[in-house]
Amino acid sequence: MIRMLSVRTGIVCLLFLLVTGLNAQSSNDVIAERNVRAHMEFLAGDALKGRGSGTEYELIAGEYFASLMRQFGIEPGGDDGSYIQTVEIRRQSFAAPPTLTYSAAGSAIVLTHGKEILVFRMNSGSATGPLRKINAQDQPVPGSVSLIRYEAGNEEAFGRRFGGLFDSGAAAVLVEETPQFRAGWDRFGSRKVSFSEFGGNAPAAQTAVIVISKEAADTLSKIEDGVEIKIGGNLEEPEINRTWNSVGIIKGSDPKLSSEVILLSAHMDHLGIRPDAPGDDKIFNGADDDASGCVAVIELARILAAGERPKRTVYFVFFGSEEAGGFGSRYFVGNLPFPKEKLVANLQWEMIGRPDEKVASDELWLTGFDRSNLGAELAKHGAKLVNDPHPDQNFFQRSDNYTLARQGIIAHTVSSYGLHTDYHHASDEIGTIDFEHMTRSINSMVGPVKWLVNSDFKPTWYEGKDPSQ
Template sequence: MKNKRLKTLVSACVLVIALPLAAATPQKQQTATVKERDVRAEMYFLAGDAMQGRGSGTPFERIAAEYIGSQFMQYGLEPAGDKDTIGQTSFVQTVPVLGKKVVDAFKADGALAKQVNWKQNLVAFRMADADMRGPLQKLKVGETAKAGNVVLLSVGEDAQFNEVFGAYRALIQSGTKTVIIPANKQITENWAMLAERDVEAGEQGNLIFVDAALGKTLSGMKDGSEIAFNATFKQQPDTSTWNAIGKITGSDPKLAAQTIVLSAHLDHLGISKNEKDADRINNGADDDASGSVAVMELARALAAGNKPKRTIYFVCFGSEEAGGFGSKHFLNTLPFPKENFVANLQFEMMGRPDDKVPPQTLWLTGYDRSNLGAELAKRGARLVADPHPEENFFQRSDNYTFARQGIIAHTVSSYGLHKDYHHASDEIGKIDFAHMTRSIDSMVKPIQWLASSDFVPAWGEGKKP
């Protein structure tokens, strides 16, 4: 009886000791569900007023990168940034950015000298030449220009910017150097943003927008009238941008060398230079705090599950808005062989649903260019083709940096062409958090499949950029 009671006591003691040990070594779950509270917390930090719009190359952009890096650390990712001051790898990569040569002043000579007011009734979008002059030629879209002429191009009042820029590009490719376009509805709506842009000295072509009044003046001039503009350029100082980078190394001895990159851009437009604006903070909630949060939440979910067979990099790029400097640097200094780069999914503007597609649905830019989207859709991803092909979104995000090098790279989005794009009104109050949470969560299992399969996506015939 005494021995039996002793055995019972010993067993109870072992159980008491073992319970804390078991609790200290929990088993990883297969999938961590994306929670709205986490999405909200990250969005409120990145897109809050305190972050001052995360302007490219500003201290606030760096704070955003450091914050995202700290989240990656918390989720258990491996650091993949620079070496820190004590020789340890960090989660942030500093990217040097050479100062740009930008337009500093602009004036007209001759008959227009007193009528042109730089950034008031005339703005530049592309500028390659300091001296622009030639006979005026008034054209409509599709008509042919004479060599050496300065073209005044009339576009439809409701023409979208992509159409306008396409018409300009066609003229430049045919030999025209300078194109002037009277502002239509969309250009007028975005005039303040266009006036604030730093216009970098380009390699080919000059694109100038004028307001309705100056456009009317030019339209009233005779074909062949001499037009002469002169631009002054200045050199901006060198600066930096920052990428936040974490990774999960694959578990399979062979497949671990193959790499998938999930990315977004963490910067936005910062503070408006126009002191007359009531709200000067461009919070960039949808563009692209939402994409950065998507990358963070996918990192949280995938790190909490079983290790994928392939390696996954989670990257939030800096200075996409200023020229894609973060993604270009990442590509130029790839931490793995380029031939092992399986695919890139860029997440951009996922904070609001697009009424052009069914509810709880995302779309993929360049869907028909490769078989990646279709394969992810087969595995449960609610992905459809981009319903706005005329906007050329495939070429307008960091994915294109990789796609141009032959890497399968697309952007995941649900941007419905809302009017808050690149305006101070792109704020947290406009975000549909339920949609955003479901959207991110819907990508977890398809990406788990991609990261642990041997499927290698391929370009469709003739679809490679």
């Protein structure tokens, strides 16, 4: 029951309500450093054992986000009314070292993994295509088995190209050995070759990458383009593994815009425990990579759930097994719970725990900034977002965003990774996190993200920059 108040008390109360009301609203929109620390201490603490891809510790991280999303009033988007989406992975191994075969002058040539070739990456039991000899700086020819010769003196650039080859659209790329590969030939060559498959409509297989000896490259260079090259071998019984995504949804409030989806994501897995790591510390905590990105997503989730319901639908997804091959994101995009064209934009968050000296201290960078108009538009709406200052690192291709971008979805990664040497080492620990930077970074994106989830702006790729074409 409402008690009648004197005018004077009423005004005082009204003022009090206004002040506390405003405070409450603004404090909801501001992320406190202690929140950031709280998440980081749990996710990157030793109890989570480095959240190894597909391990129970990855799942515990997923359940942590599920628990928080429940608390925030975010709807579950996983299996059977839960937040967790389980992905079954079939690990396939070759029973014997796989081979590369072709015929020349009427006889069959067989090159074997560990001897004349190193099978660096396979995505199925076999890869076949016509030979195409290309220059080191050129893109592999889609559908072909492209041969790239090594040019001495250019090791660094050559090595960096490797990451970009996996998604080239070629059936396989044959890369002539570098001195580094020669030095590790026996170690690479003694490894069992395996790959992973999983259910649903996961995106099609990627490019196989084979390192070939100088002698083999010399021989192949004399063969005419178009000769069929086959790589493969017999497979053992598959081993069944699992990974998990943690998925939450805020359904949009606008009758028209609610059918459109903004996806905010980060990967919750890291490298786990590595018994053969040098030194005493065997736990790869992955504080920056990518506990930091997960914290951005869960705090944005808290803020968006607490405020007025966004006009567009927002998905918050914590992907599993990014480090092991992007399995969580590949499964998610292959099994979207809504039509693909309704996914307006994806912002992935990676490694924002420390500032990057290459940009201003309050800036973040966006991978593929010059590929679509999303980055520029977010910047117009207050984001301190600039172009990725490390284009030679191919970061656009190096996180879950690329899985989606390859499907034509506008997808970028927000980061401030300054190429620190703790990357993928046991030393990527909470003690190296700059909490002031990290808290300010996430706060700086609250307004722009709020704008995006409430606007009808649809980002587009710039001419010739769509990675799916």
